[in-house]
Amino acid sequence: xxxxxxxxxxxxxKILLVLIGVIxxxxxxxxxxxxxxxxxxxxxxxxxxxxxxxxxEKKAKNSFGVYEDIGRLRAITSDVPAISLVIxxxxxxxxxxxxxFEEIVQxxxxxxxxxxxxxxxxxxxxxxxxxxNAVKQELIVNINAALMLGQIENLYFNEYMFLN
Numbered sequence: 001x002x003x004x005x006x007x008x009x010x011x012x013x014k015i016l017l018v019l020i021g022v023i024x025x026x027x028x029x030x031x032x033x034x035x036x037x038x039x040x041x042x043x044x045x046x047x048x049x050x051x052x053x054x055x056x057e058k059k060a061k062n063s064f065g066v067y068e069d070i071g072r073l074r075a076i077t078s079d080v081p082a083i084s085l086v087i088x089x090x091x092x093x094x095x096x097x098x099x100x101f102e103e104i105v106q107x108x109x110x111x112x113x114x115x116x117x118x119x120x121x122x123x124x125x126x127x128x129x130x131x132x133n134a135v136k137q138e139l140i141v142n143i144n145a146a147l148m149l150g151q152i153e154n155l156y157f158n159e160y161m162f163l164n
Contacts, residue, residue: 100150
């Protein structure tokens with residue numbers, strides 16, 4: 001029986017295959033080294049997610065509730081052309097303060113407007129340079145200015161994502 005040769009490579013093709021193999025193996029080793037040598041830097045540029053609303057309620061042990069009925073908002077920035085931003089804000093409130101809770105429920109639309117107007121006044125670069133925590137603090141001030149019976153202290157984002 002004769003053996004058949006399936007592939008016949010020229011010297012140039014052999015050199016290219018070896019080069020591709022070296023690059024592939026090198027990439028794998030460099031990636032593995034950077035992940036194992038500096039695990040604290042993995043995902044460094046990514047957004048740190050806020051705690052889930054159910055986790056906040058468990059930690060508060062019935063003294064604070066989580067108001068997440070504002071829902072998912074699609075805001076636009078002041079950029080030209082405008083850039084869309086998806087945010088899902090929520091915050092804590094004292095469970096035993098029923099008057100404050102009623103005010104929050106009644107002013108849900110107003111709070112949505114405050115948040116959407118805030119993002120419409122800023123460009124994507126401004127928001128990124130300010131940082132998520134500064135944005136939250138300014139939103140807390142703006143929302144609290146509209147509330148009469150109490151104040152929110154912490155604002156969280158379940159989603160905070162720019163769309164291209």
